[in-house]
Structures are given as C-alpha cells and as structure tokens.
Amino acid sequence: MKTKIDKCKKLVREDNKVISPAARVPYYPLAVKRAYGSIVEDLDGNKYIDLLASAAALNTGHCHKKVVKAITEQVQDFIHYTPAYMYHEPLVQLAKELKAITPGDFNKRVAFGLSGSDANDGMIKLARAYTGRSKIISCIQAYHGSTYGALSLTALSLNMRRKIGPLVPEIHHIPYPDCYRCVFGQQEATCNQECLNQLKIAFQYYLPAEEVAAVIIEPIAGDAGLVVPPQKWIKELYNICKENGILFVSEEVQQGFGRTGKWFGIENFGVVPDAVILGKSIASGMPLSAIVAKEEIMQAWEAPAHLFTTGGNPVSCRAALATIDVIREENLLEHSKELGEYVKERFEEMKDKYELIGDVRGIGLSIGVDLVTDRKTKKKAKEAAAKICYRCWEKGVILTFFANSVLRIQPPLVITKQEMDKAIDIIEEAINDYLAGDIPDEILEVAKGW
Ligand SMILES: Cc1ncc(COP(=O)(O)O)c(C=O)c1O
Structure with missing residues (x-):
C-alpha cells in the first residue's frame, strides 16, 4: 500500500x-x-x-521512443503553420496513411481537427452537406464528446445536458443493443432485435427515412460500459442505411487504432462504413482528430466549411505517423x-x-x-x-x-x-x-x- x-x-x-x-x-x-x-x-x-x-x-x-523522437524532430523544424492557409508534408503523409489503413477499398479524403468531439461535429455537418438531409441518428448511452454537435449525439448523462440547451436539432437516438441488460427483456440467441424495431417504428410514424443523413455509432459502445453489439445488429443497421441512402458512420475515437485487435473496431463486424471518425490514440496523446470519408462525400462541403487554426498540427501529424509505424512494427x-x-x-x-x-x-x-x-x-x-x-x-x-x-x-x-x-x-x-x-x-x- x-x-x-x-x-x-x-x-x-x-x-x-x-x-x-x-x-x-x-x-x-x-x-x-x-x-x-x-x-x-x-x-x-x-x-x-x-x-x-x-x-x-x-x-x-x-x-514511446519513436513517438518522442518524431515530436522532437518536428518541434525543431517548425511547430505549426495553419493548414487552412499553407501546406505541410506531415499532413499529406498522414492523410495517405489514414486512407490506407481505414476500411474500404475506395478513394477517400481526410479532414483533420483537434479532438474526438470536433470530428463528431464535423461529421454531422459533412453528412448534412452530402445528403442534403438534416436528421442524424445515434444511440442512447453513447458518448461522442463535449462540443455542441458531439454532445447532441451523446445520450449518456443528464448532467451533461442540463441547463445548456437548446442542443443541435434533428438528432434522434435509438437503443444500443445491450444484450446483458436488454431493456426489452430478450435473450441474444432468440432475440428479434427489438432495439432495431424501434428504428423501424420511428421510420413508420415520425422520422422520414429519406430525411436521415447519417447513422453514427460506435462499434463497441465505450462509455456505455464497453457494450459489444451482436454482429447481426450491425449488419442489419448497415443494410437499413444502404436501403435508405443513409450514411453509415463508425465512430472509432475510443475503439480505433488497434484497441480491438484490428485497426478499427468496425472491422470486427464485416461491414465497410462510408466514413470513420478518429481521435484519441491517433497521435499517442497529442491533440489530433480526423474524419476519413469516401471521396465523393468529402467533396460535398465547400471551403471554408470546416477548418481549425491549429487542426492538423505538424507535431501531432508526426506523432500520428510514428504511432502507425509502432503499431505495425511491434x-x-x-x-x-x-x-x-x-x-x-x-x-x-x-x-x-x-x-x-x-x-x-x-x-x-x-x-x-x-x-x-x-x-x-x-x-x-x-x-x-x-x-x-x-x-x-x-x-x-x-x-x-x-x-x-x-x-x-x-x-x-x-x-x-x-x-x-x-x-x-x-x-x-x-x-x-x-x-x-x-x-x-x-x-x-x-x-x-x-
Ligand atoms: C467514443 C468517443 N467519442 C468521442 C469522444 C470525445 O473525444 P475528445 O474528448 O477527444 O473530444 C470520446 C472521449 O471520451 C469517446 O470516448
């Protein structure tokens, strides 16, 4: 002691x-x-x-020695110049690496930020811009961050939402499949996915599916208590998205970068998302986030719809490149x-x-x-x-x-x-x-x- x-x-x-x-x-x-x-x-x-x-x-x-070395080298060259106005190599190199390691054999583009929260906000904007639709679906018990958009996706704690409204409109929540404490009293083996039926009921009575831009979910609900969804839930949710022109987005801020034994958590479930949201471990503790989305989606918003003065900082980008190397080499x-x-x-x-x-x-x-x-x-x-x-x-x-x-x-x-x-x-x-x-x-x- x-x-x-x-x-x-x-x-x-x-x-x-x-x-x-x-x-x-x-x-x-x-x-x-x-x-x-x-x-x-x-x-x-x-x-x-x-x-x-x-x-x-x-x-x-x-x-980690490699990460420290990369950071040290970069701060000696230059600490920052905003990518909003000028260009730098670590940003481009990292974008190429992220395109390679994220799921999906299609062309992609990357938008950088500083925190998991701002990347979630960016994804709301991007999904609306691409689809021309306003509504977003996320899950009850999810945590997506503290900025207004991310907080509006979040449905985990009343204290987080008290006194600070109104939040971002048009965000709707469906139950995450917590099979250990199923709110519908079902057993996983025999379950008829009552939790997904809630979405179908919503589509039937008050939430026009053709007005939904994106479903944003974690592949494992982290702050809900590391709730692992059944494969069939992810697959069916994905199919519902595809049938209705809705973007399927995997929020990998907590489960990404090798945490689940794959580069990204969603790879454990056999579906390929339209976009992923990255943060936390991406740069081994340095502030950095990213949205990696299909090229055509990323083309939908116009400059300067999403930029941050210190986003895509070269020191953080170098830390992220070293992080990817370490994950591979070790x-x-x-x-x-x-x-x-x-x-x-x-x-x-x-x-x-x-x-x-x-x-x-x-x-x-x-x-x-x-x-x-x-x-x-x-x-x-x-x-x-x-x-x-x-x-x-x-x-x-x-x-x-x-x-x-x-x-x-x-x-x-x-x-x-x-x-x-x-x-x-x-x-x-x-x-x-x-x-x-x-x-x-x-x-x-x-x-x-x-
Ligand atoms: C799944 C998930 N998304 C988003 C966030 C927010 O990230 P940040 O704290 O970097 O804004 C967190 C943070 O805990 C998280 O666990």
Whole structure:
C-alpha cells in the first residue's frame, strides 16, 4: 500500500480551487509526474500499472521512443503553420496513411481537427452537406464528446445536458443493443432485435427515412460500459442505411487504432462504413482528430466549411505517423487480440469465483468487467466498483469504472503479459478486500466515477 501521497494531495487541493468542476470525473488523487510504456509515476514517486491509457488515448504506451523522437524532430523544424492557409508534408503523409489503413477499398479524403468531439461535429455537418438531409441518428448511452454537435449525439448523462440547451436539432437516438441488460427483456440467441424495431417504428410514424443523413455509432459502445453489439445488429443497421441512402458512420475515437485487435473496431463486424471518425490514440496523446470519408462525400462541403487554426498540427501529424509505424512494427494488433483473449479468460475465471462479477465482455484490449449486486436483477454495483478502483490505486494499478459498475480494462497495447498478470492479481486482491469489508465508505466521497 502507498506510504506517501503528500505532493499529489497538495496539487489536487490547488487544482480544486482553480479548475472548472465540469472538466472532471474524479477517482483518486493521482498527479502524474512521468510515464513510460504502461507505467505511470506520480509526484510522490509511486508507480502504477496503467489500465486506462489516458482514456484509451495512448495505445502505443506512454512516451514511446519513436513517438518522442518524431515530436522532437518536428518541434525543431517548425511547430505549426495553419493548414487552412499553407501546406505541410506531415499532413499529406498522414492523410495517405489514414486512407490506407481505414476500411474500404475506395478513394477517400481526410479532414483533420483537434479532438474526438470536433470530428463528431464535423461529421454531422459533412453528412448534412452530402445528403442534403438534416436528421442524424445515434444511440442512447453513447458518448461522442463535449462540443455542441458531439454532445447532441451523446445520450449518456443528464448532467451533461442540463441547463445548456437548446442542443443541435434533428438528432434522434435509438437503443444500443445491450444484450446483458436488454431493456426489452430478450435473450441474444432468440432475440428479434427489438432495439432495431424501434428504428423501424420511428421510420413508420415520425422520422422520414429519406430525411436521415447519417447513422453514427460506435462499434463497441465505450462509455456505455464497453457494450459489444451482436454482429447481426450491425449488419442489419448497415443494410437499413444502404436501403435508405443513409450514411453509415463508425465512430472509432475510443475503439480505433488497434484497441480491438484490428485497426478499427468496425472491422470486427464485416461491414465497410462510408466514413470513420478518429481521435484519441491517433497521435499517442497529442491533440489530433480526423474524419476519413469516401471521396465523393468529402467533396460535398465547400471551403471554408470546416477548418481549425491549429487542426492538423505538424507535431501531432508526426506523432500520428510514428504511432502507425509502432503499431505495425511491434505487431500491436496481434498483441491486443491475443493478450485481450487471455485477459478475458482470467476475468471469466474470476467470474466463476465471485458472484459480484456479472459479465465480462469486450474485444481485444477493450474489456469491461460488469459488477452487480445480484446476478438475477443485474443491479449495478457502483459502490463496489468505486471501492475496488480506489483500492487498486492504493496498491499500484490505475483502474477506473464507467457506466456506474463496469471496470474499464483498456491498457496501452504495449503492456506485457507480466504487467497485465500483476495488475489482474491486484484487482483480485481488491475484490477480496471489498468483500471482506476492508475498504472504508469515506473513499466514496472521492471516487465518484461515472
Ligand atoms: C467514443 C468517443 N467519442 C468521442 C469522444 C470525445 O473525444 P475528445 O474528448 O477527444 O473530444 C470520446 C472521449 O471520451 C469517446 O470516448
């Protein structure tokens, strides 16, 4: 257990006085001093195995040598010149690479930004411009970001939407297929896709399909608690889009760049989207986002419909090029797939031992461990999740939870089996501490999560 966190606590006290509370989801007082690979060191010198990878934004791990080298070289040449007015090589090189690695054997173009949120906003604009239609469909429980467009796609938390309306109009939400807690009470094996019937009903009574520009979905619903949809849901949704001239967009901000053992999450489902939305891990922690869409779609909006002064920054582009190299050279797609399967097995074994674990799900190193107070009712065990995460931090593992009850296992893809085993052992110890009543209630004041 940790002996010293004085410097961290001091910084957190100062932070609490100057930073907007709206920008935080607190878990524990960890102030980062340095980080490398899968290890994070705090201001007091404590070390942690990172199972969060800065919210899935560091698939190549912290400070990968190649990424640091690329960034260092670029800042010595020039830090930025806006691509809105002038041109630079890293931008063009990266666009070529993104065209090559994203799904779809057709010509594509790329629009760059700075965050997953702005890329979602851009996609709304682009889909409207291309189709001449106004309506967009996304999913209940999805998180797409904090800017107005992305937030309007988001349907995850009332606090995110309270007091700030009106939001972007004409965005409609359908249920995501959460087969573990099906809101329609169905079982996956025998299900008639009631969740998709909701869309068909909407098309029948109030939402003209010919006015819908795009369906924007995550291939795994990340912040909903890493909910993996059945293949048949994705395929049927895709077919509905194709039958009605609706763009099918895969939002890969969290699941992209090797997280699921493929370059992009949607590749696990056998459909080819019209466009993908990229962010987070694209540049190993440097601010960058991108929309990659079919050429004809990208031709539909006119200059200057979508540009940002610091978007497509060359330092971020160089970091992204190095990120792609690292994923290739270190076989991180295979590693994510293989280690992910092993990690799931380990949690499945734990599920046999602990009633607290209701469900283990995910693809590659995007794994959710859903905690329940009762396996029959599947009531979310939020208190257990908070206490277990807090105890893991005390024992040297960065673990968080979302969707109230789901332990979020999204480490850097460079994590070794040994590091992963050690982290899982510590999670098991924390579960035992929780079950023994050894984790005090006071920590619930700190570990709020979401
Ligand atoms: C799926 C998904 N989309 C979009 C975003 C927003 O990205 P950003 O925080 O870079 O704006 C996130 C961030 O958590 C996300 O998980």
